[in-house]
Amino acid sequence: MNTATPSLGVVMLCHTALDRAAQVARFWLKAGCAVALHIDSAVPQAQVTALQAELGAHPLLRMAPRLRCDWGSWNIVAASQSGAELLLREFDSIGHVLLCSGSCLPLRPAADLVTHLNANEGTDFIESVAVDHADWITGGLSRERFTLYFPFSWRKQRWLFDRAVDLQRRFHISREIPRPLEPHMGSQWWCLSRATLDAILTHPKRKRFERYFKGCWIPDESYFQTLVRLHGRRIESHSLTLVKFDRNGRPNLFYDDHLQLLRRSDCYLARKIWPQADKLYQFFLTDQARKMPPVPPEPAKIDRYFELAERQRTEGRAGLYMQSRFPPDDSGQAVTAGPYSVFSGFDQLFRNFDYWLGQVTGNRAHGHLYAPERANFHGGAEVWHGAISNSAALRDYNPRMFLTNLIWATRGERQCFSITARDHVPPDLMWFMAKDSNAQISLVSGCFLLPLFRGEYKPDDVLAHVAWLQKREQHMLSVLQSRWVRADVRVWTLAEFLNAPESNLQSVAAKIAPDASIASQGLPNMQSLDGLEDFLRALRNKGLPPVLLRDFEGRTGVR
Amino acid sequence: MGLKTQFKLRARRQAKLMRALRKSLELRARVNRTDRIRPDDILCFTTLRNEYLRLPYFLDYYRQQGVAHFLMVDNGSDDGTTDYLEAQRDVSLWTTRASYKASCFGVDWLNHLQWRYGAEHWCLVADVDEFLLYPYADTRPLHALTDWLDSQGRKSFSAMLLDMYPKGPIASQPYREGQNPFEIARWFDAANYSIKRNPLMNNLWIQGGVRQRLFMADAPEQAPALNKVPLVRWSRKYAYVSSSHMVLPRGLNRVYDESGGEQASGVLLHAKFLDTIMAKAGEELQRCEHYAESREYRAYDLTLREGQNLWCEQSTEYINWRQLEILGLMSKGDWA
Missing domain, CATH: 3.90.550 (Spore Coat Polysaccharide Biosynthesis Protein SpsA; Chain A)
Structure with a gap:
């Protein structure tokens, strides 16, 4: 040029x-x-x-x-x-x-x-x-840019600017746009x-x-x-x-x-x-x-x-809690980073349930993550992904972040774990999971008695202990059956579950791995319930209020 | 928030500033080059003691990021730190032999220096073992970040403390002068952090990492705080309350988003766990000049002397800032 x-x-x-x-x-x-x-x-x-x-x-x-x-x-x-x-x-x-x-x-x-x-x-x-x-x-204004008066600076006098706009809107003030613009x-x-x-x-x-x-x-x-x-x-x-x-x-x-x-x-x-x-x-x-x-x-x-x-x-990354993202539960976003499954009662009913679950779904299922002694990670590991420790004290210091950290650190791998009435699951954590659409919670009620029945541990005061467990399970149930629940919740009584254990287990497993077939693995090994009725009767005769045992009466007759 | 709380916090801030003024009497200027500070310079404020070995890398790291001047308080070094710093042309140095503890672990001294020299500057408060990592740190200087924060109207920037550690016994990999400490301490805990909100000061209280996992497992609530607001566009009205964990007015602590989004944030890589800590732990136990009766150092002394490994099989090896961002330890926010 x-x-x-x-x-x-x-x-x-x-x-x-x-x-x-x-x-x-x-x-x-x-x-x-x-x-x-x-x-x-x-x-x-x-x-x-x-x-x-x-x-x-x-x-x-x-x-x-x-x-x-x-x-x-x-x-x-x-x-x-x-x-x-x-x-x-x-x-x-x-x-x-x-x-x-x-x-x-x-x-x-x-x-x-x-x-x-x-x-x-x-x-x-x-x-x-x-x-x-x-x-x-x-910035909000479109046609009004052309029809209102703007005596104040938007950058430097924002408050006056906004008031002036409000005032003109109220009194329907409108400048004429010169023809033919x-x-x-x-x-x-x-x-x-x-x-x-x-x-x-x-x-x-x-x-x-x-x-x-x-x-x-x-x-x-x-x-x-x-x-x-x-x-x-x-x-x-x-x-x-x-x-x-x-x-x-x-x-x-x-x-x-x-x-x-x-x-x-x-x-x-x-x-x-x-x-x-x-x-x-x-x-x-x-x-x-x-x-x-x-x-x-x-x-x-x-x-x-x-x-x-x-x-x-x-929007940020759902389920992440960190120094510059800390949303409340009602922010409208998922509160955890991915789907996870919580089981209650299954491992008390079936031997090696977590192993069986892992085999059927192809996941590494944990034991009781909130057990009083320690977090029972898969395979007894002392630390899990993200260097999350199995120490009960560290977990109980912030039980909720223990969960959200775990789900975040294992993105892409579904976490499965068990809880039961005696575990350290505080009420707010229970609510947190129940309201979380990522959670799948399956509970067979009454199973918390089975370890006692089998004599796996002997509390000093059996009656008080049973009453305490019963109360905690009732709370779990009341949360899981409330109208705020967004999790995928299935609750059975022991009797209901035992009516069709195979199809019930299949329906639970299918949600974790859609093509999981329990036919190839068979049912997990169920523990014997012989004598449970006598055990319950003995409890009642020792002075446990019958009202607490009412739920169990019909259930044990199955076997 | 009630008026009463507002007045209380205001009184606390002013008391903190008065205290800083009083404590400034303990400082003796060894060399004052603050007349070289230009209006847009980013300044770094540090308290230290016997850090001769670590200083060369520390200074170079921040010089490369674009820090223009270092304002340092030497709390009674006797290993040549003082002379070394005096010879650096971008360092202004004050010395004191007064109690570190009585000066709120150096906060009062630094509050004063920031009040005097930091106003209207972006000020970074970092110990000699803390290395700021921010989004795009590999391609953009610190000025790019502060310019962007300015354009967003933000006055403070969050950078959580991330404890780094070596694999194997600490004593087996000695640190050499000028060496990048993260060649040795290149492991960290990725996702074991506990966060609680502190409604009074508006900040998040973060604990966890290797220190809580190993040293504080029996008393998790006593684990050291990891939340920090080390980069602030300073004003004479501001005051740090405890280390750089909290600053007043408390609006500056609101460095996190509460509607689900992410604000931009960085990480302070913490090179505490090098072999140098062994000597330090012994000395600090003698001096009892650290937080809560030097509880931390007692724990280090006990466990590290036995050659305990801080590393576990779930430790993560450090690669770069993008890795930390993917892990969710820091965030780009909307800084594109």
Whole structure:
């Protein structure tokens, strides 16, 4: 391209990191594009002088009159207007004007952009969305941006800003939108054709429109976007500049490690670049990019990258409790990281139940994780995944996090374990599991008596012990049968279970491993219940209130 | 939160600041280069004693991350630490022989230095065996993080203490000067942490890891706190309450999300369990200058002397920050 007849003019709005802005300006100048630099009037004169000295006098470089450009203020539009006017006036050959900021970085060689624009003469590249359909707006206001008054700053006087909006809504205050404007909005970074810009800047009603837009909220996202609809002949409603906003409406920064990501963009520029991202500036502003084999554009990949980050911030990883994520139970998300199965009574009824369960489902089933003595991990391990200790004291210090840690640390492997009435399962943990949709809880009531019946241990005061166990099981049952339950709960009495042990076990196992077949393993070895009736009678005759044993009376008659 | 609590906490913060001022009389400036601090510099504050061996790596680690100046209090070193630090051009050094314990384990001294030199700066409080790891630490300097925190309007950054340990008896792998301690202590406990909310100070109280698993199994509630807020955009109104575990005003402790999302957070890799701890445990037992009657050091002394292995078969070997993020020990949050 001939330096005397640039076909592209670039208006750069700069307010920080002037050295980077200078670097980018040189990039455009070297490629034969005209550049109008606008430097915020808040920048100290010394820095501006240094910048000018660095750039030197260049036939294609112009300095636009300096204004103070606060966020969302009219002056941003005014600076763009004056920069564009300056370029159009001084260089007759310019066909397009590109608006970018000092922290925008070109992603492709300037010649590519110039070629693209030359091939699309008269086309305006500007994101311009009818305001009634713009669903990407963050900050709440859409059409009201154009119909309310905004005397207060949103950034600095948020409270007054909100009250002013409320007040106007209540009194149905509405400004008139000058005809024939149709409010449109979009990214503030555009590339417009000479014809369209001329038409906008020389329109007879320009003063009237300006007065109107000065009262709108964030006019830099709507002034050109609305007016282009009046004059543009061909509009490509897609910005040439890649900007990814976070949920607070601030542009995400790009760093050195985004290099490969940015190479996949289909845009010509990206914003915002972290000023110290040396590698990015080095790569995209030299001819380094051309030396590497080109990669096919995959803008969806970039979108996905930032969507994932957003989701991690808003939803996080379910079941994780850590220093920067600590949701309450009612946050609406799963409270554990994955499905798990809790059994009660089975191992008292069947010999080596955990071994059998492991064989049938292909899992490593634990014993009683909340046993008073220790956490009985699979195979008697002293520590389990994540270095979780089997110490009862450590477990009982925070029983709930013992569970959530275990489920988190073993993601991908379903945990199965047993509990019983004498275990250290506090009421809040019982509630926690019952309300957890990841939990599968299967309970055969009354089995807590079986170890006593078999004489596996002998408490000093049998009666008190049985009463205590009974009470604890009743509590478990009341929790599991409450209307708050979200877990997958199955409760049988001993008699009910024994009516069809095979199909009951099958139904439980199928939920853990859908293709589990207990036919191949057979039933686990059931313990003998002979004499249970006599044992119960003896208990009653020793003075245990009959009401406690009522449930067992019918059940033992099965055998 | 009642007005009464607010006033109580305010009084506590002011008392803490007054105390820091009083305790500052104990500090003697050995070399003060704080006039070199520029407005955007990230500062590091440290109290230490006899750390000559560990200092070279510590200073280099943080210099590489972009810490511009170190403000250090030397509490009576006699192993050449003082002279070594004095010779470093980015270190300002104060010395004192006063009681570490009576200064709330160094908090008062550092509160004063932060009040005096830290205002409006991003300040990092780290002991010589604590190494900050944040998301993207391998590709982005610390300034990238603080710039981003600024843009998010956040004034504090959480980094949980992660105790690292070697495999095998501690004494069998001696630490050399300048060596990366995590070449030796490269194992950690991945998921045995207990978290409770402290409603008064708004912080999470985290305990667990190898210290609770091995040394405090009989008294888990006494295990040391692991929650830390070591990186704060400092103001003269702020004060750390106990080490960098808690800071006032308590809004700064709200570094976690309570609606299910994740805030960005890092980890302080803790290189405590090197062979150097043996000498330290003996000395600290003599001085009784540590928290709760040096209970911790007594436990270390007892168990480590017998050559106990801190490592267990479920220990995890450290790879990088991305591993810790996947394990859920830290989080990128929405920093993309």
